[in-house]
Amino acid sequence: MSKNTLAYMPGFGNDFETEALPGALPQGMNSPQKCNYGLYGEQLSGTPFTAPSHQNERTWCYRIRPSVKHTGRFRRTHLPYWKSAPHVVEDVTSLGQYRWDPVPHTDAPLTWLTGMRTMTTAGDVNTQVGMASHIYLVTESMKDAYFYSADSEMLVVPQEGRLRFCTELGVIEVEPQEIAIIPRGLVYRVEVIEGPCRGFVCENYGMKFELPGRGPIGANCMANRRDFKTPVAHFEDHEAPSTVTVKWCGQFHETHIGHSPLDVVAWHGNYAPCKYDLRTYCPVGAVLFDHPDPSIFTVLTAPSGVEGTANIDFVLFRDRWMVAEDTFRPPWYHKNIMSELMGNIFGIYDAKPKGFIPGGMSLHNMMLPHGPDGPAFEGASNADLKPEKLENTMSFMFETRFPQHLTRFAADEAPLQDDYIDCWDGLDKKFDGTPGLK
Numbered sequence: 001m002s003k004n005t006l007a008y009m010p011g012f013g014n015d016f017e018t019e020a021l022p023g024a025l026p027q028g029m030n031s032p033q034k035c036n037y038g039l040y041g042e043q044l045s046g047t048p049f050t051a052p053s054h055q056n057e058r059t060w061c062y063r064i065r066p067s068v069k070h071t072g073r074f075r076r077t078h079l080p081y082w083k084s085a086p087h088v089v090e091d092v093t094s095l096g097q098y099r100w101d102p103v104p105h106t107d108a109p110l111t112w113l114t115g116m117r118t119m120t121t122a123g124d125v126n127t128q129v130g131m132a133s134h135i136y137l138v139t140e141s142m143k144d145a146y147f148y149s150a151d152s153e154m155l156v157v158p159q160e161g162r163l164r165f166c167t168e169l170g171v172i173e174v175e176p177q178e179i180a181i182i183p184r185g186l187v188y189r190v191e192v193i194e195g196p197c198r199g200f201v202c203e204n205y206g207m208k209f210e211l212p213g214r215g216p217i218g219a220n221c222m223a224n225r226r227d228f229k230t231p232v233a234h235f236e237d238h239e240a241p242s243t244v245t246v247k248w249c250g251q252f253h254e255t256h257i258g259h260s261p262l263d264v265v266a267w268h269g270n271y272a273p274c275k276y277d278l279r280t281y282c283p284v285g286a287v288l289f290d291h292p293d294p295s296i297f298t299v300l301t302a303p304s305g306v307e308g309t310a311n312i313d314f315v316l317f318r319d320r321w322m323v324a325e326d327t328f329r330p331p332w333y334h335k336n337i338m339s340e341l342m343g344n345i346f347g348i349y350d351a352k353p354k355g356f357i358p359g360g361m362s363l364h365n366m367m368l369p370h371g372p373d374g375p376a377f378e379g380a381s382n383a384d385l386k387p388e389k390l391e392n393t394m395s396f397m398f399e400t401r402f403p404q405h406l407t408r409f410a411a412d413e414a415p416l417q418d419d420y421i422d423c424w425d426g427l428d429k430k431f432d433g434t435p436g437l438k
Contacts, residue, residue, distance in 0.1 A: 170231025
């Protein structure tokens with residue numbers, strides 16, 4: 001299967017319909033007494049049945065076998081590097097400003113499951129609030145092996161290499177500067193197209209990601225619905241011994257079946273995977289003075305029960321023009337009720353021109369001060385404020401209302417920069433009691 005043969009349907013949250021065989025999709029009803037081709041009708045619900053209609057998400061699937069045939073007896077299995085909240089390591093201090101170099105590749109054969117490395121956890125997977133952040137290192141495809149998470153929606157942010165997600169509802173391929181969203185409960189297999197692969201994952205335990213309200217910005221800019229792409233139906237009629245691994249309440253279980261579970265021949269609904277090209281994100285910024293809040297760069301948000309306070313925000317810092325007059329243009333210094341985990345996809349981040357390299361991550365936990373390092377402050381304070389285009393840059397942030405706790409891997413095995421805190425040493429006292437002159 002090549003990239004050129006894949007087909008996608010545009011739109012975010014749309015009600016789609018697609019069939020891989022003509023006439024496989026019933027018309028005018030969901031559950032006919034007999035489906036065409038001897039298929040089974042089955043619904044996959046992403047929200048409670050009684051959720052308000054504008055929030056209700058479900059997909060009707062017409063498949064070769066019902067999904068009860070895709071599991072058998074389960075047995076516990078162990079993925080030692082994949083952790084879920086609550087996960088607090090007693091002798092690891094999560095209070096601090098942290099930054100990591102890229103987690104290096106290894107010679108070990110690693111799949112999507114064995115190559116997942118949890119960096120932080122937040123909230124509680126059992127009560128379905130919060131998140132976990134991961135780095136993935138993948139060198140080989142899953143072979144007759146499949147996975148789904150009953151715990152979480154997965155936001156995948158590639159940084160190196162290309163991956164193919166073969167899901168029950170179709171096939172998605174992603175590369176750096178794209179993202180993929182895999183819904184909770186959806187079965188899939190991950191294949192390496194071009195490796196080795198490395199990237200970031202936000203595992204969302206809470207309400208699904210949605211587009212943020214634009215408010216006075218209006219109907220356009222930021223992430224536009226038409227730029228999200230959902231795959232068309234694609235099925236496998238494949239008889240072979242297979243393993244299905246399920247993540248449930250932070251534990252991993254596997255079951256063995258005799259066929260591929262990716263057997264949905266047709267489907268319709270609005271609960272489906274999708275991909276998005278981050279290069280289509282249209283940033284909005286100040287055109288006269290001051291630096292807007294970074295929330296202006298939100299691509300997706302997963303709401304909480306508190307209005308305006310997200311379970312997770314996914315925020316993008318991409319190339320853009322800087323034109324504000326008489327303004328300190330980089331992000332200002334601040335402390336935040338939210339916890340911010342950043343990752344660098346490529347290039348240079350304007351607030352940290354040194355040390356924050358592609359593939360690296362940083363964590364500024366709730367109510368811990370952070371901001372530009374010494375060189376960034378001096379450069380921005382003394383710059384000739386002509387229009388300037390930030391180029392060769394793409395970083396992102398997973399921001400949550402919960403404190404993010406470091407895993408043992410993040411504290412002891414990942415390449416932590418012990419001297420990160422020193423990046424602010426050059427911020428000297430400049431106060432002399434006299435008025436400043438411009």
